[in-house]
Structure formats: C-alpha cells, structure tokens
Amino acid sequence: MGNRYWVVGFLFLWVISTYAQAKPEEIFQQAITHGATLTCSYEEGQNENIKISVKQRRNLDGSVWRVKDIIRDEDLSGKYWSFNTKQIYNSDGFIDLMISQNEITGIVTQDEIPRHRIGKDSTFKMTSITYDGRSCWKITEHLVGGEVYEAIIDKEYVFVLTNNYYNSSGKLLYSIQKKNVNFNPVFTEADFLVPPNAKLRYAKNNREYSELLDKRIHSHSKLVTKTRKQMAKKTIKPKPQGKLRRQWDRVTNYDTLGFVCQKAPWFLMPIAIVALGIVVWNKRKGGRN
Incomplete structure (x- = not known):
C-alpha cells in the first residue's frame, strides 16, 4: 500500500513539473x-x-x-x-x-x-x-x-x-x-x-x-x-611588361630620365664629331671647286 502512495506522489509531481514549464x-x-x-x-x-x-x-x-x-x-x-x-x-x-x-x-x-x-x-x-x-x-x-x-x-x-x-x-x-x-x-x-x-x-x-x-x-x-x-586603386596589379621593356628597365635601372642625362654626353660626342667632320669635308670640297 505504501508503494502505491510513492508511485502516485511521483506521478503527481511529474505532472505538475511538466505543466509548470x-x-x-x-x-x-x-x-x-x-x-x-x-x-x-x-x-x-x-x-x-x-x-x-x-x-x-x-x-x-x-x-x-x-x-x-x-x-x-x-x-x-x-x-x-x-x-x-x-x-x-x-x-x-x-x-x-x-x-x-x-x-x-x-x-x-x-x-x-x-x-x-x-x-x-x-x-x-x-x-x-x-x-x-x-x-x-x-x-x-x-x-x-x-x-x-x-x-x-x-x-x-x-x-x-x-x-x-x-x-x-x-x-x-x-x-x-x-x-x-x-x-x-x-x-x-x-x-x-x-x-x-x-x-x-x-x-x-x-x-x-x-x-x-x-x-x-x-x-x-x-x-x-x-x-x-x-x-581597387591601391591593390591594382601592374600590367605584365614585354621582354624589350624589361631589358630597357634593367639597362636604365628603372630610371629612364636619369639614364639619359648621365649617358647623353657619351651618345652626343660621336654624333658631334661626325657632324663636324661632315662640315669640314663640305668646306674643303667647296674650296676646291
């Protein structure tokens, strides 16, 4: 008889706790x-x-x-x-x-x-x-x-x-x-x-x-x-360069203007000598005539 009370009491508490949620x-x-x-x-x-x-x-x-x-x-x-x-x-x-x-x-x-x-x-x-x-x-x-x-x-x-x-x-x-x-x-x-x-x-x-x-x-x-x-401007990638451009950058050390300013006298001297020679030759040729 006592066990029945325990079972009934347990079921009663379980029902209350379920509905209380x-x-x-x-x-x-x-x-x-x-x-x-x-x-x-x-x-x-x-x-x-x-x-x-x-x-x-x-x-x-x-x-x-x-x-x-x-x-x-x-x-x-x-x-x-x-x-x-x-x-x-x-x-x-x-x-x-x-x-x-x-x-x-x-x-x-x-x-x-x-x-x-x-x-x-x-x-x-x-x-x-x-x-x-x-x-x-x-x-x-x-x-x-x-x-x-x-x-x-x-x-x-x-x-x-x-x-x-x-x-x-x-x-x-x-x-x-x-x-x-x-x-x-x-x-x-x-x-x-x-x-x-x-x-x-x-x-x-x-x-x-x-x-x-x-x-x-x-x-x-x-x-x-x-x-x-x-x-996008900050992360934009440069366009791939051609072989000739890469060679030129390597020769000029990526500074075209500086390279020209430094090497220009050496390029202009032979041209000036040739031009001077042409002028002198033309004068001599004109004097003979």
Whole structure:
C-alpha cells in the first residue's frame, strides 16, 4: 500500500513539473521580444569577412539601448568599411530611436514597427541541449508554408544564441551565430550618448520611416562604392611588361630620365664629331671647286 502512495506522489509531481514549464512559444516570444534580461555584448557574422559587435543595456523601465558596430573585411587594409548604429527599444521591444553613422535618425511610434510574431498555426518542438557550455533550449518552429525556423536559447538569460531559417525545400536562407557572449560587459558613457551633431528627422508613420531608411542605405551604399574604388586603386596589379621593356628597365635601372642625362654626353660626342667632320669635308670640297 505504501508503494502505491510513492508511485502516485511521483506521478503527481511529474505532472505538475511538466505543466509548470513555460511553453516553447512563450520562451520563443520572450527571447525575440526582450532578449537578455541583463546587459550583454556579443559578436556575430554572416561570413568570415563580416564582424558585428553589439552592446546592449537594459534600463529599469524595461527600455533597451543597443549599440551595433559592423566591420567588413578588416584583414584587407584596416577597415574596408564600417557602419554603426545606436538603437533604443522600449519595454515592448519596438524601436523608438535609431541613430545611424551618417546622422540620419528616424523616430517612430511603437505600433508602426513590424516585428516577428509567432504564427497561430505554427508547431513547435523544444528540447534541452548544451550549447557552447551553456544550458539551452533548442526550439524548432514549423511554419504553415513549410519553412522552418530554428533557435537555440540560453535558459538562464532567455537569450537567442543562434538563428537558422530554412525554406520549404530545406535550403538554409540565413544563419546567425552569436559568439563571445558576455552578459556583464564594460560600457562607457559614449556608447549611449546621442551625438550632439545628429540631425534628427522625425517620421510620422511607417512610410516616412521607410523613406528615411532608404536614404540612409543609399548614402551608405555610395560610401561603400567609393571605398571599394579606393581599395581597387591601391591593390591594382601592374600590367605584365614585354621582354624589350624589361631589358630597357634593367639597362636604365628603372630610371629612364636619369639614364639619359648621365649617358647623353657619351651618345652626343660621336654624333658631334661626325657632324663636324661632315662640315669640314663640305668646306674643303667647296674650296676646291
């Protein structure tokens, strides 16, 4: 009889613990909306040439400062190009303020910014795993159209560490891997100050915000194009030289003008002697006649 009580008690505790766990969609939505509950910094990159550094600070009112610095092809010649933004998210996870490098800033209301929301007809699968030494959940979301969204979320901080998105054919469309995640980074006041020379442009609706965003992207694209041309000039390879040109460079020691100035007297002396001889010979011939 006592064993039965133990079995019933164990089953009762197991049922309570199972239902007490947060649902996958709740964990997923919380991670997407709020991210880490503390300050954090991390790096991510879509490929080997792009490095994204992020610092994030959560305020007491639930709002978030996020500073993002993007560097591409740092190994070529310093920074190929860089781009940084400062963003303020309110407690609902919407962007209230964005300050870009070229001083174009868009301010919008929270109900005009679209963000990822979990579909009502989506199905979830959640498993517990260890990722990068952290205790995590792996959540797989199957969308109605056949697409699959995978995310690995840190259990302690409810923070998305990786994102993978596949189309209905199973092709990986994008992948974000966050590295060197630090939940207690060192911040400076400059990281969260609005630049005094920032040109604030207010967007009354989502359309105006999109126009501001397009201008910022266009301006940044022109900067990237200009930088690429400068890099191309620096890294342009000389055209292959012919055999005669190589021989001439070897003889002149790659200094044609200096070679001519040094050797000109030796070349001109025989020519002058021959010319003088011709003149004297012509005079004698004329005197005989």
